Amino acid sequence: MATNSARLLALLGMMQRIRAFEETAMAGHAAGEVPGPLHPSIGQEAVAAGVCANLRIDDRLTSNHRGHGHALAKGADAARMMLELYGRAGGSCGGKGGSMHIADFSVGMLGANGVVSGGIPIAVGAAQGLQMLGSDAIVCCMFGDGAINRGPFLEGLNWAALYRLPVLFVCEDNGVAAFTATASVTAGAGVAARAESLGVPATSVDGNDAAAVDAATAALVGAVRAGSGPRLLHARTYRLTGHTSTDAAGWRAADEVAAARDNDPITRLEAVLRAEGVAQATLDALRADALREMAALRATAHVAPWPDAATAFADVIGENA
């Protein structure tokens, strides 16, 4: 198999795992097993997979509320993530965070964030710290198109450009912020123009084309790691679900959703791979494996022990406790 196909297959495998993780967790939520809301990224998997395929394990990642895919693609352990969603002992955050606060520092995943654009200042600071320590690791900062209307977007990009920090900003533009079309609340020419005005070169890409995201990211990560300063990747995509697990998104135009289904990044990547001669069975197996993996994690999580109540008091502060 061509190197290219191998790489694309790996991307597809990750995308299938992300989708299966979220579909499974959504089912768990619908069944009353998962407490609290989930923010699924179904339909956006090509961005997580394509971007993170270009990161090293010691590169850092900050994410937002819709971060399952980012975490998985960065290498976070799916089993511990599922336990976390279920609020069980052994979860990524010991059950203290839940879906919106997944972090796995062991793979450089510095955390999802419940505050829109909350990860931006943290990312630039992490990059500044790495620069100071002489590391060649970089920081990838993921946020949505809604985040570009909050102040930290301007502050963080200016800051990163000023100190020539190794940050790759990724704006995952699904066209919507919660229940509002971002076009209806965003003036000017959009995220790339804003970034450029702040001294951060920007590249736009079809975020539902995993190969394109992969290629664009590779170029940007190369520049960032080489010390050229920050870059921004603007990836256009579509959120196939509602805002949260409890939102049926019935408010969207049916034809819009139908068109988006045809543009599903997984379907598209499968078509590419089929054209490159990969057998349908191989493709099907990726999805089946992913579903099987996640079903097993769900079954385990559902019966896993709760965290000991005494742990509720731990980890507030460290040695000064």
Added chain:
Amino acid sequence: MATNSARLLALLGMMQRIRAFEETAMAGHAAGEVPGPLHPSIGQEAVAAGVCANLRIDDRLTSNHRGHGHALAKGADAARMMLELYGRAGGSCGGKGGSMHIADFSVGMLGANGVVSGGIPIAVGAAQGLQMLGSDAIVCCMFGDGAINRGPFLEGLNWAALYRLPVLFVCEDNGVAAFTATASVTAGAGVAARAESLGVPATSVDGNDAAAVDAATAALVGAVRAGSGPRLLHARTYRLTGHTSTDAAGWRAADEVAAARDNDPITRLEAVLRAEGVAQATLDALRADALREMAALRATAHVAPWPDAATAFADVIGENA
């Protein structure tokens, strides 16, 4: 005398009043009469005068910490302002605000602000309120070049462009933020590029050329009042003094300061007027009158009664007190 000369003479008169006000207040501060620090705008008077000459009394103005000139040019009463700087009864704010919090709602001056970029959200909201009330008044929002690195700059400009609000943003760019050259902390192409990226058309002008500021503002105010949405004026100028009345600004390069003195907006406007045939005596009289006016205000303020201590408890809240 030509209409043009008359208008320029009026501008010069205002600039002389602003300078005399601040020179007098600085002397009062040096003599220990004025409590708290002052932020003088000496050298920047053409911006205040040129911009505000194009505003109606029912137009609103928000200002920053360096706001004496803005307030005077908007029509605030100099006597009450001087009393306020002295912390006396009868001051614009009853002695509760001081230099950094001058406001005079009776002439649409909605207040100086001790927080950098603090006036931006207030200005866009005032414009939104005026739009809602069907008024054709506009809002002028003054801030420094340091303010463009805070989040509210992005949020406020996006907001104003989005709702097509009647706001004229004025960035008074004196090249410095407190003790730091803004070029050293600002990435990208600057305020105009940032504004354009947010959907706010921007115009740059030599802020030490009063006539140019006046003309540029006239065009922008016309567009804003006609309902074309917000505009930004970028006025380059120079702060001839230190950051505050207690800062001698000895840290600046001597040649830079010398060059700036030659570029003093008052000297320049006087030269223009002389070239238009205005007599030197007329020009000198403006300065002399201004100094006389302010000296009298200082003398009055210095012996004015303090506010009654009981007023310290008033105005915290209104009818719910």
Added chain:
Amino acid sequence: MPNVTLAEATRLAVLQEMRRDPRIWVLGEDVARGGLFGQYRGFLEEFGERRIVSTPISESTIMGAGLGAALVGTRPIIEMRIFDFVMCAMDELVNQIAKIRYMFGGQARPAVVVRMPHGIWRNSAAQHSQMLEGWFAHLPGVIVCCPSTPADAAATMVAAIRSDDPVLVFDPKNLWGATGDIADDIAPLEFGRARHARHGDALTMVSWSACMPLAEEAADALAAQGISVDLLDLRTLAPWDADAVLASARRTGRLLVAHEAVTTAGFGAEIVAHVAERVAVRATRVGFPSVPIPFSPPLEAALRVDAAKIVSAARGLLAT
């Protein structure tokens, strides 16, 4: 109007006021769609997009624009979506809104209502569950409201909207679905007047917001054990009804304050201190420990106040 939810009660209150006064408008994220909790359902259709303004995710500007709009004579309702996001707008709230009337010597009328749905609800974890209402009682220049019933929530909204002062309304997320009757013509709440929820003389109990139903449950459980509780729902923390609490504490000699918020330096401390400075009283507080709010249900349950914890604190207090 019989048997409406607290969310609906606030909706009807705002509706009543917006029909009365065209200067009233709402700004915040997703309000055109009816708000995150349906508290503005149908408003866009009735009032149009000039008065129901769905904004960008720009909390600083949502807050600051509300202030600016008030300064020219409109009466904005600033919707913060979830309390925790007000941390993105604190300069505008603390340094501007709370100070502008004073700092400018009385010239400004910051007639804004700031709605901040708060508290623990549906395992939302550390960044979506905070209760910091006590902070704002320490901040001069604002009115602080923490209603717990549909009737009070409706009356609070009417009073807040009619006030020329900035009024912070903490909508209790956990009680959105609580039901009760409200008047057809909703009258404004009087700020600073507690509601006497239960009469008794063994013990004075004070609570507010989402903790109030737990306090009622505890009071009833104690009543069943023969202990009669004098229970006050403060409803507003600034101003707060110190007279009513003092009078009750003088009578019972025992004071228990229960709130969802962290105990240490919470508003319960002010109540206990204020009373203890004036009356010899045995006092105790029930609140959250000094810990952020965890996600997992058993962890959350271990920390949060419930009726049983209030009952046991009350019995402890009576035993001293």
Added chain:
Amino acid sequence: MPNVTLAEATRLAVLQEMRRDPRIWVLGEDVARGGLFGQYRGFLEEFGERRIVSTPISESTIMGAGLGAALVGTRPIIEMRIFDFVMCAMDELVNQIAKIRYMFGGQARPAVVVRMPHGIWRNSAAQHSQMLEGWFAHLPGVIVCCPSTPADAAATMVAAIRSDDPVLVFDPKNLWGATGDIADDIAPLEFGRARHARHGDALTMVSWSACMPLAEEAADALAAQGISVDLLDLRTLAPWDADAVLASARRTGRLLVAHEAVTTAGFGAEIVAHVAERVAVRATRVGFPSVPIPFSPPLEAALRVDAAKIVSAARGLLAT
């Protein structure tokens, strides 16, 4: 080192630590020039612009970047310039820094120091004089320091820098020029241990920060009148030395808390409440009324705490 100012004491403390550990750095506005108060004088020359980072006016990012940099193993000192500006960075402080260790189950080490010079100084009016330290004692996840002497300020900085927890340091602006001796080798302060400033038995007095010298002045005036005061300087509010205060209050039966901040719902309330829950005590608080800080000197003087107000409150307390 004899007779250094408090500002200089903190400078020497940071200098000592930065020489020891290359991971320590400073970020904030104008720090390259030595900071607004000279507290970083000479640092740029010694440590260079990678470790003394003069930033844009971007408070949210100053705070948040400090956190991010801590997460990869550096140890930032976040300089807020003036306390009031932290209102522009509250999401980063309250929702991120204070919660990150807990929310992520202990993975994060938010080893940041946040310096926030606070309090009334040189007629700076409502937006440059606030004292809200009590807020942060109510916020789980942070250490809160309010030193009042050069020695304690230096020791506080050393402890703060060495701590893996987020430490908020409230530099007392009004005491920048206060002088005292400090050790040549500055040892870290122990958080949560009060300083016993005066020994006595008529009355327990508790204070901190810029109010502390006023409390000492008051205690001395009372001593001259034959009233011996047991005076504690808390030094840190979270954790705070409840044991020392309780022991003293048990002994004297009378407790006075004095702070510059607003009385209502200030940290004094916690102290009085905590003690009153455990000991029969007569208590009172001296603080600022619920009013923003005015500019004009006589207005400011009418409102702010001074030694005379403390003395008269103490005499009132002793008369009961």
